[in-house]
Amino acid sequence: MKLSELLAGHDYHVLQGDPEMTWITAGTTFDADRVRPGSLFIAVPGHGGGGPGSVGPALARGAAAVLLDGGAADLPGSVWAAAEGVCVVRVPDTRRAAAVVASRYFGEPGRQMDMVAITGTNGKTSVSYMVESVLRIFGGVKVGVIGTSGSRIGDELIPMPPSELTTPESPDLQYLLGCMRDRGVTSVALEATSMALLTHRVDQTFIDVGVFTNLTQDHLDDHGSMTNYQDAKLRLFQGLCRHAVVNADDPVGAAIQAMMPGVVTTYALDAEADFRATDLVMDASGTRFTLHHDGRKYPAAIPVPGRFSVANALATVAACHALGHDVGGLVAALDRMPPVPGRFERFQTPRGTSVIVDYAHSPDSLDKVLTAIRGFARGRVITVFGCGGNRDTTKRADMGRIAGTHSDLCVLTSDNPRNEDPEAILDQITPGLAATGTPFERCADRRRAIAFALSVARPDDIVLIAGKGSEPHQIVGEKLLPFSDMATVRELAEV
Secondary structure, three states: OEHHHHOOOOOOEEEEOOHHHOEOOOOEEOOHHHOOOOOEEEEOOOOOOOOHHHHHHHHHOOOOEEEEEOOOOOOOHHHHHHOOOOEEEEEOOHHHHHHHHHHHHOOOHHHHOEEEEEEOOOOHHHHHHHHHHHHHHHHOOOEEEEEOOEEEEOOEEOOOOOOOOOOOOHHHHHHHHHHHHHOOOOEEEEEOOHHHHHOOOOOOOOEEEEEEOOOOOOOHHHHOOHHHHHHHHHHHHOOOEEEEEEEOOOOHHHHHHHHOOOOEEEEEOOOOOOEEEEEEEEEOOEEEEEEEEOOEEEEEEEOOOOHHHHHHHHHHHHHHHHOOOOHHHHHHHHOOOOOOOOOOEEEEOOOOOEEEEEOOOOHHHHHHHHHHHHOOOOOOEEEEEOOOOOOOOOOHHHHHHHHHHHOOEEEEOOOOOEOOOHHHHHHHHHHHHHOOOOOEEEOOOHHHHHHHHHHHOOOOOEEEEEOOOOOOEEEEOOEEEEOOHHHHHHHHHOO
């Protein structure tokens, strides 16, 4: 497409060249090392793989045009010399512009599929998997999923460069949506993180249903305060979606209802709502309950224990119903859902010990998972967990306290230490855990920590490995090192 067509209606200032005569034939990117001849390089300030300082390398790789940010300094003379014949345009905000041009480049694929975006502190991945499962089981719908576990259509992963982003940057997100549309996908479940919403990655995806699950302490390292964190989440409901599905048990739900009057569906376990659950009965195999909607009662079951899982199921049914699907058929599909990888994912060792791998990495999520386990545990609960490096430090002692309160033995270990000293992270968790009086061990090596927990567990015990879920890597320094909690458990159980 012509650069002028990609920028049509957007505020921009031409510094060099002619957008009407500049053709973009190889996509858009923030990363200089991914530029190909014919690419549009978007120089986003602060982006690790690009930014204004990477314009020279991008030009050397054949960029057809460059977008500069309005707040960035002008390019040095040597770069202007290298840019001869290349169209250079300045826009007020490169991230906002990136969402527009990337979406248009791929033909605005979000318009051509049913788009469900899920935001909230906890439950995003579970709801995205549940939406995929019930639509596939009940309606035979081909669904794409984009989130923590990567991007896929069914069991087919769409290859992308390794990244720790749950919601991809807008050029990659629009590329993925274009791939999904071209492969016959008719519905997409997208995890929309607070940072993705704040940095405009989700703009121009034309979301049909936005789902809000909950808001609890997390990501204060990014947002600075709970108010800022909440405001970032609320961006999804400020013009980015047509219909909202919100958790009425969370106070933020009321704010969303006020923002989108007449187009909000509510769900709850305690409050009055459009979709409610009562009569919960839980055991190790799952949860049975009664779903209430529009004056009718539906017997329901899900293969995951816990109140939080029922809340996720309500959100799923409400979102899919908002897309036009029948409630009865959706409820019937719930019990047939496969396990969500890394979300209360279960395994039994040859010795009879139950192992649960879960992504719980915040105080609220860890509390909910351990409360659910305590509801059916017959033996001891052994919890293996840590906290991520370069992330909110204020939650570390609290997570130690929660783990100690609900466990009989804890094993402190590394999560994703990033650029922090793993032992220093454990030092910050320890006071909260020690105050509970629960015995614990420290082992920064995650594989050794899991091995220790399995070695001391008895047949009726439950070992919870929390924090990383289905992540296929551990972030140490700047490296993504291959590591899977469940694969490690399976390997060690066979030794």
